[in-house]
Amino acid sequence: MAAATHDALVDMKGVTKRYGGVTALDGVDFTVHAGEAVCLAGENGSGKSTLIKILSGVEQPTAGTISINGTQHTNLNPRVSAAAGVMVIFQDFSLFPNMSVAENIAFSTQLGEHRTLFDLSRARKLAQSVLERIGVDIALDARVESLPVAHKQLVAICRALASEARLIIMDEPTTALTEREVRSLLAIIRKLKEEGVAVLFVSHKLAEVLEVSEKVFVLRNGKKVAEGPAAEFDAASLTRHMTGRDVPEAPPSAVTEGSKTLLDVENLTKVGAFADVSFALKAGEVLGVSGLLGSGRTSLAKALFGLVAPDSGTIRLDGEAFALGDPIAAASAGIGYVPEDRLTEGLFLTQSIARNIAVGRLDAHERRGFLDLGALMSEATDWLTRLKVKAPDPQAPVRSLSGGNQQRVALARWLSRAPRVLVLNGPSVGVDVGSKADIHDIIRDLARSGIGVIVISDDLPELLATCHRILVMKAGRVVDEIAGNSVTEDELAHRLAS
């Protein structure tokens, strides 16, 4: 054991990270050896992004030690970490879209050499050699924004290799890739491993990369809950470890016979985002919208609530069309929208819980120009109780709550307006497992009460646990419609990525 940890490329011991009262990582031990591919699995909010941030020097651990190449670092910062060969490829790749492939690949290397001028011919030479090293052919002069997603990812990998990466960390590497693209990525990973480069996959859907991996670590609620050779894991056992649940949640009860159509979307088109989208939503129905990253599902969700102005098409609620591209019109028509990114789009973090709930109904709380603060407070308290939010004090800032409770506050804001249709974009992103199941319960309850719910998600168990129907989007179009109770998770995964 001592020998093994000695030649480890990265060795983290007892790493703990606390943000205020929240423990994001709790005494995690973690090792990666040269030439090894490791899977770091965990649901959103399990602590895996925190672990990447610590490893790349962006965040400092509260406790624990990190060694890279046998050197123990007490104060890792992004520069030290990069110099040691730890490179992170984030989900958005962090490329310069308006620059060429060669420039993108060579940029950081040339910066590191402290040359005054950027040398394009050297850049091209370097880029060419790295592309040959992984055996792919991409035009050196192509602008990165014109490349398909899979090629952008390869450019990002090449950039890391150009900077002499020894460990490449890939955040959610497969969420935007089709099955075929995943296979070619795996071939490249094998090549990198032969050269002694280690790869760390970080994801909540890792079944696809298991075959090239040696080791699997599973995090749940900041703790390491499973660790072992990749051969001992499969999709089912990974899910079980990540969620801590054996039994899948019960699917929703069927929509009441003959319930009427609430929302009617016809030929909705937004050039460059989605095209010709039509569907109907019944009262009491939960409709899932899924698809790979970049399939147009988020733009569509935003368009329903007026955050994105469609170029053509109509949306009718109870048979009545309302102004598109105007969130105020959508909200007053009876549509609610809980955004994907709770922290920047959803909540006013420094403001009180009560204010965050009441903000959608401030006009209704006014009596002769003045707010009825008593009524506002009791309504907020009432919602906190109904959604089982564990909040000691509705006057406390909303940022003092956990992810799951924050999400319930975001939900409460819209529920207090008694919406007819609720659009939930990633309803359980970044919440712990227990809260996730509770939020799914809330969604099923809402549907039973006659609200039409649209769930935008790429979390397959979540879609299966909440939705009556699932629309699959690809390149901006609805390509498939699946009845929620007719498929297994594997079949759904296959139909999403094919």
Added chain:
Amino acid sequence: MSATHARTAMTSTPEFRLAVIAVIVFAVMSILSPDRFLSAQNLTSMAFQFPEFAILALAMTITMMTGGIDLSVVGVANLSAVVAAIILTQFAGPDMDVQQSLVWLVIAIAAALTVGAVAGLLNGVLVAWFGLPPILATLGSGLVFTGFAVAMTGGSAVMGFPDVVAWLGNERLVGIPVPLIVFALLALGLHIVLTRTGFGLKATMYGANPLAAFFAAIDINRLLIRVYVTAGMFSSIAGLVIMSRANSAKADYGSSYLLLAVLIAVLGGVNPYGGYGRVIGVVLAVLSMQFLSSGLNMLQVSNFARELIWGALLIFVMVVNTRQGPGLASLFNKTKPTG
């Protein structure tokens, strides 16, 4: 929450620190120059002096709550005052009898408030509809307003008002200086607006997170326009007080008040990035600044040195508040207002 916890929460607010600062400045000035600083005459003259820039600081406060700023407050104040002054000199004049001149005073005040509202509307439209950064929009519009005032007056002071005009800036009501009463009413009004109305809460929350406000279906354009119109009207009231005290109006009065208004708002704990601010803090900051200003006056510090001190103080307060300077921040047990 334990009692000690509640107490530290109270003592760590910016308002508490300000109260301490105000007391310290008052005490220091009293010790340095006891007979003059504590004289009844000085205390009264302070009470007449500060309301005009304090009202401008209130105007600054409401825009800062939304993460904006209004650099046109002095321009709006002078333009409103010039319009009122022209009405008072053209139609009333010093020889008119009290009753008739009162009518004209009311008309002049209404005209000034209208000018303030229209100027604020322009600022609001630039910020909300055109999406200009408030700092640039109001810097530009402030020059435009001042330019109008210069054009109307040819750059010279407008004077020759009926006697009633002096009442607003120089008289007392039950022993209290009228400008102080005006300021107190406006401060109380703004406090109520910010804490007890949907408009005030929306403005605060927009300042805390503009994107979330958009996603919460708040009518942002309408909100911002109301904020800048309010600021414009507050500015025009300040302009009227200045006009009454000076018994004249001029396009370039009070040019040092802009920096002072920004300084007071920031010193008063208003977060220049938006989302936090309390009127009581601004009031305490006004007092501290007035004590300091009068004290420096008595110690015969030159006016130029005073500008330097205001500027340095503004930077110091910002550094302490943003907590970037660890050494300074630890002097105050302060938590950063935004995440």
